[in-house]
Structures are given as C-alpha cells and as structure tokens.
Amino acid sequence: MGRFVTIKDIAKKLNISVSTVSRAMRDKYDVNQETREKVLAMASELNYRPNFNATGLVNQSTHNIAVILPFVTNYYFSTVITGIQEMAYQRNYNIILHITNDSPERKLSVINNLPVSSLDGLLISISSDSNAYKHFQQLIDSGLPIVFFDRVPDTIRTSKVMQDDYNGAFEAVEHLIAQGYKKIAHIAGPEVLDFTQKRKQGFIDALKKYKLPVKKKWIVHSGFSQEDGQADVMKLLQQKDPPDAIFAVNDRKAIGAIVTLKEKGIVVGKQVGVIGFTNDPVSAIVTPTLSTIAEPAFEIGKKSAELLLKHIGKRNFIPEDVILPGKLIVRESTQR
Amino acid sequence: MGRFVTIKDIAKKLNISVSTVSRAMRDKYDVNQETREKVLAMASELNYRPNFNATGLVNQSTHNIAVILPFVTNYYFSTVITGIQEMAYQRNYNIILHITNDSPERKLSVINNLPVSSLDGLLISISSDSNAYKHFQQLIDSGLPIVFFDRVPDTIRTSKVMQDDYNGAFEAVEHLIAQGYKKIAHIAGPEVLDFTQKRKQGFIDALKKYKLPVKKKWIVHSGFSQEDGQADVMKLLQQKDPPDAIFAVNDRKAIGAIVTLKEKGIVVGKQVGVIGFTNDPVSAIVTPTLSTIAEPAFEIGKKSAELLLKHIGKRNFIPEDVILPGKLIVRESTQR
DNA sequence: GTGAAAGCGCTAACAC
DNA sequence: GTGTTAGCGCTTTCAC
Numbered sequence: 001m002g003r004f005v006t007i008k009d010i011a012k013k014l015n016i017s018v019s020t021v022s023r024a025m026r027d028k029y030d031v032n033q034e035t036r037e038k039v040l041a042m043a044s045e046l047n048y049r050p051n052f053n054a055t056g057l058v059n060q061s062t063h064n065i066a067v068i069l070p071f072v073t074n075y076y077f078s079t080v081i082t083g084i085q086e087m088a089y090q091r092n093y094n095i096i097l098h099i100t101n102d103s104p105e106r107k108l109s110v111i112n113n114l115p116v117s118s119l120d121g122l123l124i125s126i127s128s129d130s131n132a133y134k135h136f137q138q139l140i141d142s143g144l145p146i147v148f149f150d151r152v153p154d155t156i157r158t159s160k161v162m163q164d165d166y167n168g169a170f171e172a173v174e175h176l177i178a179q180g181y182k183k184i185a186h187i188a189g190p191e192v193l194d195f196t197q198k199r200k201q202g203f204i205d206a207l208k209k210y211k212l213p214v215k216k217k218w219i220v221h222s223g224f225s226q227e228d229g230q231a232d233v234m235k236l237l238q239q240k241d242p243p244d245a246i247f248a249v250n251d252r253k254a255i256g257a258i259v260t261l262k263e264k265g266i267v268v269g270k271q272v273g274v275i276g277f278t279n280d281p282v283s284a285i286v287t288p289t290l291s292t293i294a295e296p297a298f299e300i301g302k303k304s305a306e307l308l309l310k311h312i313g314k315r316n317f318i319p320e321d322v323i324l325p326g327k328l329i330v331r332e333s334t335q336r
Numbered sequence: 337m338g339r340f341v342t343i344k345d346i347a348k349k350l351n352i353s354v355s356t357v358s359r360a361m362r363d364k365y366d367v368n369q370e371t372r373e374k375v376l377a378m379a380s381e382l383n384y385r386p387n388f389n390a391t392g393l394v395n396q397s398t399h400n401i402a403v404i405l406p407f408v409t410n411y412y413f414s415t416v417i418t419g420i421q422e423m424a425y426q427r428n429y430n431i432i433l434h435i436t437n438d439s440p441e442r443k444l445s446v447i448n449n450l451p452v453s454s455l456d457g458l459l460i461s462i463s464s465d466s467n468a469y470k471h472f473q474q475l476i477d478s479g480l481p482i483v484f485f486d487r488v489p490d491t492i493r494t495s496k497v498m499q500d501d502y503n504g505a506f507e508a509v510e511h512l513i514a515q516g517y518k519k520i521a522h523i524a525g526p527e528v529l530d531f532t533q534k535r536k537q538g539f540i541d542a543l544k545k546y547k548l549p550v551k552k553k554w555i556v557h558s559g560f561s562q563e564d565g566q567a568d569v570m571k572l573l574q575q576k577d578p579p580d581a582i583f584a585v586n587d588r589k590a591i592g593a594i595v596t597l598k599e600k601g602i603v604v605g606k607q608v609g610v611i612g613f614t615n616d617p618v619s620a621i622v623t624p625t626l627s628t629i630a631e632p633a634f635e636i637g638k639k640s641a642e643l644l645l646k647h648i649g650k651r652n653f654i655p656e657d658v659i660l661p662g663k664l665i666v667r668e669s670t671q672r
Numbered sequence: 673g674t675g676a677a678a679g680c681g682c683t684a685a686c687a688c
Numbered sequence: 689g690t691g692t693t694a695g696c697g698c699t700t701t702c703a704c
Contacts, residue, residue: 003479004452004453004478004479004681006680006681006682007681007682008681008682016690016691017690017691017692018681018682018683018691019682019683019684019690019691019692019693020689020690020691022681022682022683022684023683023684023689023690026683029689030689030690031689031690032689032690035689035690049449049450049451049452049453050451050453050681050682051393051451051453051454051680051681051682052389052451052453052454053388053389053390053392053393053398053453053454053680053681053682054389054393054680054681054682054683054696055681055682055683056389056454056682056696057387057389057390057393057680057681057682057683057695057696057697057698058681058682058683058684058695058696059682059683059696060696062389062454064432071418072408072414072417072418073411073414073415073418074414075409078408078409078410078414079409081408081433081435082407082408082409082435085433085434085435089434089435089442089446092449094432094451095432095433096400096430096431096432096433097417097421097431097432097433098421098425099417099418099421099425106425110425113385113428114385115385115386115387115388115430116340116385117340117385117386117387117388117389117697118387118388118389118392118398142340143339143340255621281618282617282618282621285591285618285621285622286621286622286623287622287623340697342696342697342698343697343698344697344698352674352675353674353675353676354675354697354698354699355674355675355676355677355698355699355700356673356674356675358697358698358699358700359673359674359699359700362699365673366673366674367673367674368673368674371673371674386697386698387696387697387698389696389697389698390680390696390697390698390699391697391698391699392680392698393679393680393681393682393696393697393698393699394679394680394697394698394699394700395680395698395699396680453681
C-alpha cells in the first residue's frame with residue numbers, strides 16, 4: 001500500500017512533536033511564528049495531505065455531505081447538483097453522490113446504508129412515493145442534519161428549499177390569458193405530488209382571477225415524460241370543446257404537447273398556445289420555441305448546500321424554508 | 337454530537353470482547369456460529385453502522401472513489417456518471433463528485449487537494465488543456481489507481497476507456513455518402529484535442545475511400561457550442577462553392593448548423609444534409625430530427641468504474657485500453 | 673474460538 | 689509555546 005506522508009514524518013524531520021505540527025497546521029493555536037513557518041514549509045515540501053479518516057474519527061466530522069437524487073440526466077437535477085457542488089467547493093466539502101433512478105427500493109437501500117458516521121449532512125430530493133419519512137426523522141434524531149429541496153415533506157422539521165411552484169404557475173397562466181387565450185387546459189403531474197398540487201392551484205387561481213372557466217376535463221394528470229404529454233394532449237383534442245391553450249407542468253410534457261399538436265396539423269402559438277415549466281435548454285431548440293417558467297435550479301442547489309452547512313455548523317440552527325421565484329420566459333409557443 | 341452505535345456497545349451488551357464482535361461481523365474468521373448469530377442480531381437491533389473513518393484508518397482503504405468531470409449539465413457526462421454510479425452501487429463504493437466547470441485552475445486545485453489517503457481510486461475525464469500529466473503520474477506512483485475515460489492522455493500507463501471516435505466518424509460520413517451527398521464538410525472541435533483529431537481523421541479517410549474531395553476550406557475548427565456551430569456554418573455558406581452536407585463533431589454544433597441553415601432558407605436534408613455525434617436527446621426533438629452517432633456513454637461510465645475497481649483490487653492489474661463502438665442513428669436531417 | 677493489547681493518523685486535554 | 693498522553697472505532701497479531 002502506498003504509504004502517505006503523515007504529521008509524524010513532519011515532526012520527525014523537524015525534531016518537534018506531532019502535536020506542535022498539528023497545531024501549526026491550523027490557525028487557532030498559539031504557535032511560534034517561526035515554528036509554524038517551518039512546519040508549513042516542510043508539509044508542502046513533503047507534499048503532505050491530511051488523512052480525513054483520522055480527522056474524521058477524532059472530530060466526529062468528515063467534510064462529506066451526501067446528495068441523493070432520482071436522476072442526474074436531466075437539466076434540472078444536473079443544474080442543482082452543479083449549484084451544490086459550487087457551494088461545497090467553496091467551503092471545502094466533498095459531495096458523495098447517490099442516484100436512485102427514482103426507484104423506491106433503491107432509495108431505501110441507499111438511505112439504510114448511509115455511512116452516517118462518516119457524513120456531516122445530507123441533501124435530498126425525495127422521490128415520487130416517499131412515505132419513508134420515519135427514516136429521515138430517525139437520521140435527524142441521530143444527529144445527521146438533512147436539508148430537503150425540490151420535493152419536500154412537510155412533516156419533518158428541518159430546512160427546505162423549493163421553487164415557487166404556485167406563483168410560477170400563476171404567472172404562466174396569466175401570460176396565456178394576456179396573450180388572448182381563453183380556454184386554458186393543464187396537463188399535470190402525478191396527483192399525489194405536492195408540487196403538482198401547487199402548480200395546479202396556481203393554474204386554477206389564475207383562471208378564477210380572470211373569471212375564466214375551470215373545467216375538470218381540461219385538467220389531465222399523468223407522468224412527467226414527453227410521451228405522457230403527447231397522450232394527455234390526445235385526450236384533450238378528442239373532446240368536443242377542446243382548449244386553445246395548454247399549461248404543462250414541465251417542459252418535457254410541453255414538448256410532447258407541441259409534437260402532438262404539430263402532428264395533428266395544429267399551428268402551435270397561433271391556434272393553440274403552449275407554455276411549460278423548467279426552462280430546459282431544449283425549450284429554446286424545439287420548433288416553435290417554448291415559452292416557460294425558468295426554475296432557479298442552480299440557486300436551489302447552492303442555497304440548499306448553504307443551509308445544510310449552517311445546520312452542520314450550528315447544532316440548533318433554526319430551520320428555514322426558502323422559496324425561490326421562477327421567471328417567465330416568453331418564446332414562440334405563446335405568440336398568436 | 338450524535339453518538340452512533342459502535343462495536344463496543346454490542347460487545348458490552350453481549351458480554352464478549354470487541355474483537356469477537358469485529359470478527360463475527362465479517363465472514364472470513366472462525367467464530368462460533370452461535371456467537372456470530374447473536375452478534376448479528378444485536379447489531380441489527382441496535383441499528384449498528386460501521387464507522388468508515390475507523391475502518392478506513394486501519395485498512396488504508398475507504399470505499400470512496402473520486403470522479404472528476406468538467407460538467408454534468410449535458411447528456412454525455414450526466415449519462416457517464418450514471419453508469420459509474422451503477423457499478424459503484426453494485427460493488428458498494430461511494431462516489432465523490434468533483435465538477436471543474438472545465439476550468440484548468442479549478443481542476444488543478446481539485447487534484448491538488450484530493451484527500452488521497454481517504455480515496456481508493458480516481459476516475460477522470462481530463463479537460464481541454466491538460467498538461468497536468470505529471471500530477472496524475474505522481475498520484476499513480478503514490479499508490480492511487482486512476483482510470484481515464486473519454487478524453488485520455490497517452491503518456492500515462494493506466495487503463496483508459498473511450499468511444500470509437502475514428503470509426504464513428506467514418507461511419508457517419510459513409511452514411512452521408514450513401515445518401516448521395518458529394519460535397520461534405522466537417523465542423524470540428526478545438527484542433528489540440530485528441531478526439532477532435534480522431535473524428536477528423538475518420539472523416540478524411542471515409543472521403544478518400546469513396547474518392548470524394550477533401551478540401552481544407554471545408555474543415556472548420558472551433559469550440560463545441562451551438563453558437564460555434566452556427567458561426568462555422570456561416571463560414572461554409574459564404575464560400576463560392578459551399579458543401580452539400582455537414583458532419584459535425586458533436587450534436588450541439590450540428591444543431592447550430594441546422595438553426596443557421598434554416599435561417600438561410602436552406603432545407604435541411606433535402607438541400608444540405610447534417611449529421612452529428614453523441615445522440616443527445618435533443619437530436620430527436622429538433623426539427624428536422626438529427627441523424628447522429630450514438631455514443632455509449634452509460635457503458636463508458638460503467639466500464640471505467642469496473643476497470644478502476646480491478647486496479648483497486650489488484651495492485652498489479654495490467655492496464656487495459658477499452659474502445660467502445662458508437663452506433664449510427666438515422667433521422668430526418670440526412671434524408672433527401 | 674475468544675480476549676488483551678497495540679496501532680492506524682490525528683486532536684485535545686493536561687502538564688510544564 | 690511545546691511535549692506527553694489518551695482516545696476516536698476498528699482490525700489484527702499474539703496469547704491462551
């Protein structure tokens with residue numbers, strides 16, 4: 001095994017004790033300026049790297065935070081993790097990444113095998129099902145700080161970071177109305193999900209505000225994929241009184257909507273307006289380009305990490321709920 | 337501090353020694369069957385989790401591997417990391433993710449601060465510049481196994497995993513030729529990059545094989561972005577003898593090409609064929625849909641991790657070079 | 673088959 | 689300001 005340089009080696013070379021070396025390496029001790037400089041010089045000469053297993057053992061703290069995500073192969077989560085990484089890098093934390101493929105079993109297995117004692121904290125977006133709440137509570141009780149983002153449980157007392165689903169949806173629909181669309185439908189996500197509900201509520205309240213009809217048959221629930229979007233729109237088109245605009249719960253479904261509308265010879269924008277949610281880069285590439293609500297994915301990642309670090313630093317940090325606003329991006333799909 | 341259950345607690349409860357507990361937890365020791373069962377039962381009752389800092393300290397091995405990537409916000413790298421994660425999960429390794437944003441300084445800083453003593457191995461795609469080769473050699477010499485993927489240095493003796501750039505490019509161009517295009521251009525990546533060269537060579541050799549002209553002015557080098565693709569095509573179109581087909585080094589540039597061609601009123605496919613490289617999901621969404629060479633991103637990740645694990649397991653594992661083939665995906669952009 | 677003890681690399685009292 | 693020592697949780701000789 002490659003043996004690495006330790007503080008003992010430095011101490012020996014300099015003929016001083018390991019504790020002096022240890023102290024010299026950190027700022028918070030009274031060490032003779034000269035000694036400190038010698039230690040630092042020798043450390044760098046020997047290319048010394050601290051052994052985090054050792055410091056972790058004694059300090060009960062490694063600089064590791066675990067991040068559990070359903071996927072990384074989409075715009076939203078890959079951007080969130082970039083934000084997390086940004087903050088972690090600045091503050092010298094490592095992130096240990098776990099991907100669950102949105103599988104509940106896998107998620108449970110990851111959580112149950114979490115090496116809690118070599119972790120300082122946990123960042124997680126709970127995947128679709130999630131009644132595994134007691135596990136989280138257990139972890140928190142056992143002293144592992146957790147911050148939730150994106151999809152958050154409301155029964156657990158800890159910090160949470162999310163986008164403003166309600167107002168984003170409201171704004172999207174308001175935009176549709178401003179463009180002159182009057183028969184507005186919503187292709188939504190799975191009914192059980194919290195943020196599906198919030199976006200739907202924003203949709204409904206915007207319609208109400210402008211005294212537009214809220215028809216049950218114009219609200220279709222299904223999954224999040226492009227295919228789901230296509231299927232949902234088919235349902236909408238088969239009605240005798242089809243809508244003239246569609247608010248999709250996310251960009252993927254919105255793109256599915258565009259595809260199906262085009263297939264049916266309907267001119268997107270002019271005849272039927274479409275708006276999404278996320279601002280996935282494809283929304284600028286699809287034809288016509290897709291209007292949408294941009295989610296602050298990077299900021300969500302950064303803010304979550306920042307809050308987690310606060311929880312880690314301060315045992316009794318008072319949990320914060322942070323709601324980050326989205327931003328309306330107007331493109332071709334809502335131009336008449 | 338939340339104190340976690342240790343083997344000491346188990347030992348005390350059972351009135352046996354910690355060493356027996358330690359042995360009972362692992363298979364390779366002679367422990368009384370009955371004792372072992374009692375230990376296991378107690379461990380599970382107490383919800384015991386091993387402290388990896390401690391095992392890491394004594395075994396000189398944690399189950400952590402670091403992964404260093406320029407980005408995760410694109411299809412290729414996010415899929416690679418999913419493949420890595422898949423293998424790591426199966427074999428019970430954690431992955432520590434570092435993102436460099438393709439910044440050479442950041443990459444250096446990450447590498448120099450790598451906690452080598454709490455790492456079992458390293459997986460890395462070296463970013464554009466990379467003359468930081470001596471650092472890698474140093475790390476390997478100090479006993480940290482490294483496997484390179486995607487962008488690989490050829491001076492370092494260790495395992496490498498890459499896609500078959502040459503043959504992928506060759507096949508792409510062959511397809512264009514089969515479709516009847518005769519004046520084929522290439523919008524390439526930065527000239528210094530190894531895989532840029534390989535794809536260019538595949539392009540050239542395919543043209544030669546079919547005795548088609550290889551014109552210098554039809555090969556344009558620039559960056560990897562959509563904007564680069566747009567700019568490159570502008571250059572091509574301004575020539576008095578413009579090409580009738582374009583092979584792009586990646587899908588992003590191919591999409592840039594499509595955008596610019598459409599802007600100029602040129603019918604993509606019919607008048608000018610376009611083919612990319614990667615099979616980014618957007619290639620199925622853009623209009624017209626984009627023909628491309630699918631990169632085996634997931635397999636690259638998985639294979640890299642697998643090789644790294646072999647290096648970790650066997651000190652003198654003989655390095656392997658693995659080249660994974662791409663696959664031609666025919667879509668609308670190459671239909672006349 | 674099991675226990676006692678040393679030690680992995682580091683930090684933190686406690687002396688002086 | 690610096691050295692000595694114990695100990696973090698675990699594994700591994702070495703006894704018995």
